[in-house]
Structures are given as structure tokens and as C-alpha cells.
């Protein structure tokens with residue numbers, strides 16, 4: 227039996243909406259993944275530490291608050307410090323096009339815009355681990 | 358996914374206290390097979406002194422919220438804590454939504470707390486087949502206290518009493534949990550009964566009901582008398598008492614030489630479970646079993662052979678090893 231893909235889904239920042247994150251978490255679960263959902267108001271430290279303890283393959287961050295340019299680099303830096311640079315980080319939410327480019331250049335594996343079909347997210351993650 | 362683990366390198370980093378190495382070793386234990394055995398053989402001599410507390414109860418009773426509160430208390434006493442939070446795997450997709458961390462967020466800021474969420478995977482009930490192994494690993498990682506959360510969904514949660522020194526059954530006033538608990542056999546396994554959400558009405562009455570039914574049990578003189586405690590994880594009340602009673606139960610076990618007995622019991626059930634697992638796998642794969650079943654099922658179907666007669670036949674032919 228192949229190893230299960232484990233994904234941590236978190237909603238960093240101050241705004242209190244996690245509907246999108248929950249929808250994604252459920253879709254990944256329905257696609258056979260083990261999803262650790264950590265809820266609202268996560269700091270980068272909490273996210274990185276949880277991801278390491280859970281030995282996830284993927285971290286998905288849902289961002290609405292506009293803090294993406296600090297949040298993603300910080301999470302990735304902490305993952306590196308904790309010896310978990312192999313973890314793939316993706317994001318979802320409203321991110322201006324020029325920032326998407328910058329983030330993807332800096333190592334964020336993918337940013338999904340608002341209204342992305344969850345099936346595309348599933349497909350993307352599966353394709354990363356299919357070889 | 359990643360494979361081909363260098364286990365001795367991982368163990369070295371593990372003994373140096375690296376969280377990422379511990380986490381990876383848990384993954385290896387979860388995936389089972391030869392690698393998992395190698396890990397266990399490596400750490401086994403360093404296990405046995407962590408105290409194990411199981412929390413079980415119906416979905417949403419507040420187990421994770423309570424775990425968070427008791428962890429904070431035990432941290433004040435200087436204990437290092439490992440938490441294993443188990444949620445069911447969906448039988449349809451094989452996936453799982455592991456949401457217990459939501460209630461324990463700030464614990465991830467404390468380096469002396471390690472939280473791992475496990476999906477129940479192949480096992481039918483609320484508990485993962487590798488719970489013992491993961492407990493051992495956290496024990497060998499230097500944790501003094503291992504807290505195990507399982508959802509009480511059927512008979513399966515009774516397994517928790519084979520894994521924990523102290524079993525805390527968490528119930529809530531609404532929805533007639535008390536009666537459900539009695540039916541499901543929870544009354545037999547609980548050392549401590551918690552009526553959580555005592556900020557809701559009827560909590561005291563529900564707790565009294567539990568206490569009453571416990572009084573009906575015939576507990577021999579000198580044995581542990583299960584206790585009933587009212588808590589509110591939300592309002593942070595009753596938690597100190599819960600922690601005190603957990604310690605009290607531990608002292609009771611220690612003073613009566615029962616810790617060693619429990620250890621034996623835990624190990625016995627592990628060997629047995631692992632063996633049963635092997636037998637099941639072997640039989641499932643056995644060509645001979647498949648052949649005989651194929652040839653003889655018609656006879657069962659046509660009433661020439663009873664199901665048990667076929668089982669006897671299989672028993673005679675099949676060698677376990």
C-alpha cells in the first residue's frame with residue numbers, strides 16, 4: 227500500500243473566515259489524504275512546528291488578509307530551520323498576480339486563486355507525488 | 358512518496374532530540390512492515406517509564422479541549438508531554454480529517470510538548486493499530502506523560518484500556534451519554550468519569566446518574582473506586598481536580614504494584630495483536646486457503662457442508678508459518 231499523503235491546512239492571520247480552508251480540507255480528505263486541520267489565527271511558528279511534528283508532505287495556507295508576502299517566506303524559512311525543507315507549501319486566496327510570481331519564484335509551489343475548483347488542488351497535489 | 362529510509366541515521370538524530378526525526382520515525386511506524394520493526398527494535402530498551410493516560414468519549418464531548426487544559430497543568434509540574442490524537446479514517450475514501458489540534462493550538466509553541474494526529478487507518482475502531490508503537494516512540498523520546506485521545510464510537514474504544522494506565526471517560530450532559538456509556542461498556546473501563554460542559558444545565562444531574570450507576574458495581578475492598586468529576590474545558594473549571602485525581606490513580610497503581618502488572622498486560626496484548634495480525638495476513642494471502650475455499654464453498658452453499666465443518670477442514674490443512 228502506498229504511503230498516505232499527509233497535508234496540513236491552516237488559516238494564518240487575523241481574519242475569522244475559514245470556510246475556504248475547510249472546503250479544501252474536506253476535498254483533500256475525500257481524495258484519500260490525511261488532512262491535519264489546525265484552524266484559525268495560526269502564527270508561522272505554530273504552522274511550521276505543527277507541520278514538522280505531523281511529518282506532513284504538504285502545507286496549504288489559506289490567506290485573505292494580505293499578509294502573504296510575509297507569511298509564506300516566514301513559514302518556509304522556519305521549515306528549513308527545522309529540517310523540513312522537503313515540505314511543499316501551497317496557498318489559496320486573493321493574491322495579486324505580481325506577488326504570485328514572486329512567491330512562486332521564492333519556492334512556494336503554487337498559489338490557487340479564489341474560486342479554484344478543489345478538484346484542481348487535488349489533482350495538483352497528486353501529480354506532485356505521482357512519480 | 359519518500360521511501361528508503363536510513364533508519365540508523367534517523368535514530369541518531371532522534372536520540373539527539375530532533376523533533377523532525379521523531380516525527381519521521383512515527384510515520385515509519387504508521388506505515389508498518391520491516392522498517393517499523395527495525396525502529397521498534399532500536400528504541401524498545403529505552404521505553405517503559407512514561408505514564409499513559411487515555412481519554413475517550415463520544416465525538417465532540419470536549420476531549421481535545423480537556424487535553425489542552427490538563428497538558429497546561431502538567432507542564433506547570435514540569436512534565437514533558439506527548440499527545441496522540443486519533444481520529445477515524447473514512448472507510449469510503451481512506452482519507453481522514455484530523456482536527457484535534459484546533460483545540461490545542463498554543464501547545465505547538467512549547468518544545469516540551471509533542472502532538473501527533475493519527476488516522477485510525479486499517480483498524481475498524483477509534484484507535485490506530487500503531488498506537489502502542491507511537492506511544493513507545495514518544496516514551497523513548499523522553500516524554501514522561503503520554504496522553505492518548507480516541508473517539509468512543511463503538512466497542513473498539515475498550516482497546517484503550519489495554520494501552521493506558523489511567524482511562525478517563527469524557528461525557529457530556531446532553532444526549533443521554535450516561536446511558537450510552539453504560540451500553541457501550543464504557544462504565545467498565547473508566548477509572549475516572551468526566552462530565553464535561555458543566556457550564557450547560559443538567560450537568561450535575563447527569564454526573565449524579567453516572568455516580569449512581571457506579572455505586573451499583575461491586576468493587577472489592579481496597580480496589581480503585583472510579584471517580585466522577587464535573588469539568589468545563591471552556592470555563593477552565595474542574596481541571597485541577599481532574600489532574601489531582603489522575604495523580605491519585607497513578608499513586609494507587611504504584612502503591613499496589615499495579616504499574617508493573619499493567620506493563621505486562623500492555624505487552625501481552627501487543628504480542629497477541631501483532632501475532633493475530635500476522636496470522637490474518639498470512640491466511641488472507643494463502644493460496645491453499647483460497648483453493649480450498651473455492652472448491653468447497655459450493656458444498657457449503659448447497660448445504661452439504663456446514664460453515665464450521667469447512668473451517669475445521671481449513672484449520673487442519675493450513676500451517677500458520
Ligand SMILES: Nc1nc2c(ncn2[C@@H]2O[C@H](COP(=O)(O)OP(=O)(O)OP(=O)(O)O)[C@@H](O)[C@H]2O)c(=O)[nH]1
Pocket residue numbers: 415416417418419420421422423457460508553554555556557588589590591592
Ligand atoms: N460549552 C462548552 N463547550 C465546550 C466545552 N469543552 C469543549 N467545548 C466545545 O465543544 C466542541 C468540541 O470540543 P472538542 O474539544 O473538539 O471535542 P472532542 O471530544 O475532542 O471532539 P472530537 O475529537 O471531534 O471527537 C468545541 O466547539 C468546543 O469549544 C465545555 O466545557 N463547555
Ligand SMILES: [Mg+2]
Pocket residue numbers: 420421422456457506
Ligand atoms: Mg478531539
